[in-house]
Amino acid sequence: MALPPSPEKPRIAARYLPQAAGDKRFKILEAHIKKFQHRHDALIEVLHKAQELFGYLEDDVLRYVAAQLKLPASRVYGVATFYHFFTLKPQGAHTCVVCLGTACYVKGANRVLAAVEQQLHIKAGETTPDNQVSLLTARCIGACGIAPAVVYDGTVTPRQSPESALAQINQWVTP
Ligand code: FES
Numbered sequence: 001m002a003l004p005p006s007p008e009k010p011r012i013a014a015r016y017l018p019q020a021a022g023d024k025r026f027k028i029l030e031a032h033i034k035k036f037q038h039r040h041d042a043l044i045e046v047l048h049k050a051q052e053l054f055g056y057l058e059d060d061v062l063r064y065v066a067a068q069l070k071l072p073a074s075r076v077y078g079v080a081t082f083y084h085f086f087t088l089k090p091q092g093a094h095t096c097v098v099c100l101g102t103a104c105y106v107k108g109a110n111r112v113l114a115a116v117e118q119q120l121h122i123k124a125g126e127t128t129p130d131n132q133v134s135l136l137t138a139r140c141i142g143a144c145g146i147a148p149a150v151v152y153d154g155t156v157t158p159r160q161s162p163e164s165a166l167a168q169i170n171q172w173v174t175p
Contacts, residue, residue: 026064040070042069051086055095055136057089091127096134100137101144
């Protein structure tokens, strides 16, 4: 008798995430997961690393972690929503994640962040009152060669300055 088709292997499913293919942050996250040998009890550690890399935990990232650790997505969502130190996808229509890792910091990422905070009248971790922009920070997104890097709506953008960051932000909001 023929066996029923086997369910798709989670790790293969993870590869199908388009973001996972070209995004170095997923590679770094995968290396971190490997370090923990894909152990289920590494979930909180892995989510911490993911938040460091992405600035917050988006649906795709949570599904990726679930697949890599071979855990049900519900378990991963449960943990991510239970602990206050995890930030789920922010509510802003746009997201700006400024990398404050060492390489970006020494190249002026703090000045980029300060300029955006001043322009939007919010601090890192906050969303503008009109829900247009959420501003977040990350710690090394794996793009040190193009520091300082900022991620605008999921796109890693190289060599940012206060001026280039404000030019991007001003496309989203009326200054
Ligand atoms: S420190 Fe910013 S990408 Fe590495």
